[in-house]
Amino acid sequence: MSTHWTDRLSDYQDGELSAAEYAACDAHLAECDVCRTVLHELRLVTVAARGDEDRDPAVNLWPGILSQITSRPVVVHPATRSARSRPAPSERRISFSLPQLALAASLLIAVTASVSYLATGRNAVRPTPQEPPILAMAESLTLPSGDVVPANFADAQFDKAVADLEQILHDQRETLDPRTVMVIERNLRLIDEAIRQARAALDADPANTYLNSHLAEARRRKLDLLRRATSLSGD
């Protein structure tokens, strides 16, 4: 046995030696049983590696990917808007725990209430700190002011993402705890109602920044809730 040639057997096997080295290694192999055995076994390792069969993932990974790639903001600043605006990595991976979902439900009630307030009182002013605390909480959810672009009701990408997530949730509904399903569906109804009311109010006042912010926030919450729900069903 020669440690020198044993250490070169992979190179020999892979055709990485020079002609002179091949000749020398061949001569050594002709005399050395151990190195011939090692070479044979190395070839078996390579054969096993190349024959390693592919397997499919055990879980559906698409909902998690969809959740990350569609979490783009609806309200953007024109100066930074591009044809294909995508979120920065730090803006992804939004997830809620069930207690957070419960809190979200409370906040959505506030959102709905405040949108209703505006929808029925056209001359109403923005909420002030003197208003009930829950409305102040809802107000804190609005996105930063500035050059707010009216939310696009016909945003095909948002609608497609929601439709995809709803389909996934529907398909995996049976795998979720019924109580979780109940909470999710109740929250979705609240969000849908908030969206419906915001849209109705915006029909009459399309440029209203406050209403646009509320609509954007409600839509974002719907997407987040669906993402979380589909991720729960994938757990």
Next chain:
Amino acid sequence: MPVDDVALAAQGDTGAFERVYHAHLRRVHNLARRMAGSESADELTQDVFVRVWQKLSTFRGESSFGTWLHRLAVNVIVERFRTLGTMRDRFLADGETVLERLPESRAPARYDARMDLDTAMKRLPPGARAVFVLHDIEGYRHEEIGEILGVSIGTSKSQLHRARMTLRSHLNERRDSREHALD
């Protein structure tokens, strides 16, 4: 997969991107599983496809889309190792002694070629494992591996040999244990 799906996905069409995902999922997931282990494969696969989505606009068609995506996947996985500090620091040292005792003399072994490669590869340090997977399974050349991992061609070659020797040692143990069980 229709080529148009890549173009549509690059324009933000998530439906087209889902088709791209399904077309390449298996290869990416298996690459992640082999390089990082089953426990990390799902998360890495998701990270790869999110990165693909972000980088689609940079695909110029200079190579096939599959080749481009695969190289991106390798980079994402290697980046993860680097982030965790588990790649370059865990190559086997060049001066390290041979990993296992060589047999004194023995007839060529009759191995089961369908060995559990997952189990065997768990014995490898991440760096050596990456070289083995990229070279022996994915078909990369040492020059490419050196570039991807940031090591010399010589290091790539020596790590490949040591990885194979470690796997061979694992096979010997498995065979010996099977023979003892039959005694």
